[in-house]
Amino acid sequence: MLARPTITQQIETAIKRNRVVALVGPRQCGKTTLARQFVSPESLNYFDLEDPLSLARLDEPMTALRELKGLVVIDEIQRRPDLFPVLRVLADRDPLPARFLILGSAAPQFLRQPSESLAGRMEVLTLGGFSLSEVGAANHLTHWVRGGFPPAYLAASDRDSLAWRQAFIQTLLEHDLPLLGVGAAPAMLRRFWTMLAHYHGQVWNAAELARSLDFSETTARRYLDALEGVFLARVLRPWHANLLKRQVKAPKVYFRDTGLLHTLLGIRTEKELLTHPRLGASWEGYVIEDVLRTVRPDDFYFWATHGGAELDLLLHKDGRRFGVECKRVDAPRLTPSMRSALADLELDRLVVVYPGPRRYPLADRVEVVPLNEIANESFAFV
Secondary structure (H helix, E strand, C coil), X not given: CCCCHHHHHHHHHHHHHCXXXXXXXXXXXXXXXXXXXXXXXXXXXXXXXXXXXXXHHCCCHHHHHHCCCEEEEEECHHHCCCHHHHHHHHHCCCCCCEEEEEEECCCHHHHHHXXXXXXXXXXXXXXXXXXXXXXCHHHHHHHHHHCCCHHHHCCCCHHHHHHHHHHHHHHXXXXXXXXXXXXXXXXXHHHHHHHHHHCCCEECCHHHHHHHHCXXXXXXXXXXXXXXXXXXXXXXXXXXXXXXXXXXXXXXXXECCHHHHHHHHCCCCHHHHHCCCCHHHHHHHHHHHHHHHHHCCCEXXXXXXXXXXXXXXXXXXXXXXXXXXXXXXXXXXXXXXXXXXXXXXXXXXXXXXXXXCCCEEEECCEEEEECHHHHCCCCCCC
C-alpha cells in the first residue's frame, strides 16, 4: 500500500474536533486500511458490519457500544442505518467517553433519513482511490489508465488490473446497488452504465439516454443518482451567471475513476487509450478529479453558453473565483472561450492544465500549468 498522509491528517484533525466522523467513499478505496491505523481490527472497539461476529455483537447496539471508551470504528455503516439514532444518543453524552469513526460506501444523502439524526454532530470526509499526489507524477499514465482503486492501481499487470475492475463492476451491479434499494436487473444496470461511459464529460440528456435504453427519464435519473450515491459518478452542476447570454442549465456527468471508465469503454492498455476517440474526455475527467482533491474548493461547477463559450471547471474558494481548463495538447493557446469566461465570470485567475513539462503565462490572469504540479500539491491559487 502507499502512504496517504494528507487524508490521515484530515481524519486525525476531524476526530479531535467532532464526536462522530464519517469517512465515506466507494468500496475498495482504502477506508478500512486507514481506519485500522487508528483502531486494531482485533480490538473490541472495531466493528465490521460485513463480519457475522460484529453483526452478532450489535444485536443489542446500545448495550454493545455504551461501555466502550476511546475511538470506536464501525465499518460499512450503510448495512445498519438503524445505528444512526443510537450513535446520536451516545454522541450527546457529557462527559463523552467515546468518539466514533464510521465508514460508509454510500453518501449520507443516499441514507438521507437515518443520517439526519446526526446533523450537527458529524463531520463527513470523502475518500477516493489513490490521488496523483499519492502515486507520484512519474506514474500518471498508469494511474490514468488503471484508475485509483488500490487493487487496480497496484496490480502486477494491466491484465490483472482489468480483471479486478471487471469483478468490481459485477459485484457492484449484483450486490451493492440492490443492497441500497436499487431494484433493477444487473444486466439493465450494466447497459445503463456502459451507455453512461460514452456520455462521460458531456451534458446530461436523460431523454436521449432513456430512449436508447427503452425506459423512462425518471428511471435514468434514478440510476444516475444511485451511481452518484456510491461515489462512482460525478454530476457536475452548471453555473448560471446573470448574463445576457443563453446558458446551459443541464449538468455534466463524469466517471470519478478513469479505470472503471476505461473498462466499460473497452480500453485495456495505455496504447489503446492514446488512440481512443474518447481520449480527450477521459483526460478532462481525470484532471478535474485531481484538481478537486488538491484545491478542496468551497463549491464547484462548469459553465457553458449556447453560443459555444465553456469553462471545464469553475471553483469558488475563500470568496474568490477560479477557472480551470483541461487541455491534452502540447502547447495550449488562449481561446475566445477562455476570454469570454474571464470577462463574463469575473475570474480572479484561470489555469490551463496540460501534460507538458513547463509552466508559462498566456495572458493577464491566465497561466498554463503542467499536470505534475497537481501531483506535487503546488497547484494552488494565490
